Amino acid sequence: MxxxxxxxxxxxxxxxxxxxxxxxxxxxxxxxxxxxxxxxxxxxxxxxxxxxxxxxxxxxxxxxxxxxxxxxxxxxxxxxxxxxxxxxxxxxxxxxxxxxxxxxxxxxxxxxxxxxxxxxxxxxxxxxxxxxxxxxxxxxxxxxxxxxxxxxxxxxxxxxxxxxxxxxxxxxxxxxWQKPRMVKEAVLHKERYQKDKLEDQMQSYEEITEEYYTNRTNGVKTSGWGKQMSVYLSTPRRPELTSFIKKQGFTLK
Ligand SMILES: Cc1cc2nc3c(=O)[nH]c(=O)nc-3n(C[C@H](O)[C@H](O)[C@H](O)COP(=O)(O)O)c2cc1C
Known part of the structure; x- marks a missing residue:
């Protein structure tokens, strides 16, 4: 239906x-x-x-x-x-x-x-x-x-x-253009977290996003989501934020 x-x-x-x-x-x-x-x-x-x-x-x-x-x-x-x-x-x-x-x-x-x-x-x-x-x-x-x-x-x-x-x-x-999202099967788990097929599912998303970025940028940017994330997450993000948050009163004990 x-x-x-x-x-x-x-x-x-x-x-x-x-x-x-x-x-x-x-x-x-x-x-x-x-x-x-x-x-x-x-x-x-x-x-x-x-x-x-x-x-x-x-x-x-x-x-x-x-x-x-x-x-x-x-x-x-x-x-x-x-x-x-x-x-x-x-x-x-x-x-x-x-x-x-x-x-x-x-x-x-x-x-x-x-x-x-x-x-x-x-x-x-x-x-x-x-x-x-x-x-x-x-x-x-x-x-x-x-x-x-x-x-x-x-x-x-x-x-x-x-x-x-x-x-x-x-x-x-x-x-x-609409930016492709992670394939549904990789974000929807039935009953328990399912890791078994994640690598394959993410590989298909990698190929979808490689094609998307290659087309959207006329070949200037060719890396897919996984490669981009690995670069993004390879350095600390906004490390000074913690001290500001604490200064604002959230001591994060
Ligand atoms: C909490 C949040 C923060 C974001 N920060 C920025 C930002 O600082 N600069 C920017 O250009 N886009 C920013 N974005 C937009 C994301 O890059 C964008 O949502 C993502 O790449 C997916 O693209 P789409 O929204 O066009 O589908 C942010 C999105 C969210 C949800």
């Missing part, structure tokens, strides 16, 4: 499954009413224990976008998108209620950082999908953690807040 007949809405499925990151935007503003509606969708994301441990900062000021573009590793689309959003894990509000009620504020474990990061990501994805329904497009920006401390200073972040991701948003001025 087709998924439509099983009750799936084709619109939302099509929206999700036609995803591609957008990095080039038309010179057209996004209305504040739309932005508020995107935040409305973010607010309705599920949240661990309903902690709602995230905040969203909307940045339209050109000078601030320019600075953030630099801080994120000179990603020019941050300066060029009409609105740049910073999504932060945020327990500052919780610190206020704990103080008000005179209860200990227990932030030493890794758990709450994970809770905040997950809540933030769920809110961000709801936000982006709703943006797509308005004909907008965007790209999430992990580069916001390159210089997390400077970003926090620039945006007046209080303690208990950590930038998790940024998001460039605007009306798309490009329609890039």
């Amino acid at each position: 087709s998924v439509e007949k099983q009750g799936k809405s084709p619109e939302i499925r099509e929206l999700i499954q036609s995803h591609r990151s957008i990095r080039k935007f038309k010179n057209k503003d996004i209305s504040w009413e739309i932005i508020e509606d995107l935040v409305e969708s973010a607010r309705w994301a599920p949240s661990s224990h309903n902690v709602q441990a995230y905040s969203i900062i909307a940045i339209q000021d050109q000078e601030t976008k320019n600075k953030l573009s630099e801080l994120c590793g000179n990603q020019v689309y941050i300066a060029r998108c009409p609105v740049f959003f910073v999504f932060a894990a945020d327990f500052y509000r919780h610190s206020l209620v704990s103080m008000k009620h005179g209860t200990p504020f227990e932030m030493e474990e890794t758990e709450n950082l994970i809770v905040g990061a997950v809540d933030t990501a769920l809110a961000a994805q709801n936000f982006l999908l709703t943006a797509r329904s308005y004909g907008l497009g965007g790209v999430m920006i992990g580069g916001i953690r390159n210089e997390a401390e400077k970003v926090a200073e620039l945006l007046d972040f209080p303690k208990w807040t950590v930038p998790i991701m940024g998001m460039c948003l605007g009306y798309p001025d490009q329609h890039p």
Whole structure:
């Protein structure tokens, strides 16, 4: 039976499954009413224990976008998108209620950082999908953690807040190819984690992605996903982030 007949809405499925990151935007503003509606969708994301441990900062000021573009590793689309959003894990509000009620504020474990990061990501994805329904497009920006401390200073972040991701948003001025994803069999396991066929499944993904990159870049980039990941993961990622996170109050005991 087709998924439509099983009750799936084709619109939302099509929206999700036609995803591609957008990095080039038309010179057209996004209305504040739309932005508020995107935040409305973010607010309705599920949240661990309903902690709602995230905040969203909307940045339209050109000078601030320019600075953030630099801080994120000179990603020019941050300066060029009409609105740049910073999504932060945020327990500052919780610190206020704990103080008000005179209860200990227990932030030493890794758990709450994970809770905040997950809540933030769920809110961000709801936000982006709703943006797509308005004909907008965007790209999430992990580069916001390159210089997390400077970003926090620039945006007046209080303690208990950590930038998790940024998001460039605007009306798309490009329609890039869809980037192939890991084959389904390698991510869906029945009943138990199944390692046996992983190497073969990943080899087929390697061939799919080698072909994709070779075609997309006219042969400039030929390596597949596995080779790219092995390079990506061969050096430490943002090692200074840990000390900033600790400074923000998450001691990661
Ligand atoms: C949390 C997160 C952080 C990302 N950070 C960046 C970034 O800093 N710069 C960038 O150009 N793309 C960034 N991306 C986009 C990914 O590179 C992109 O989603 C991935 O390559 C798959 O491509 P697609 O989104 O077009 O399908 C990020 C995506 C996510 C989910």
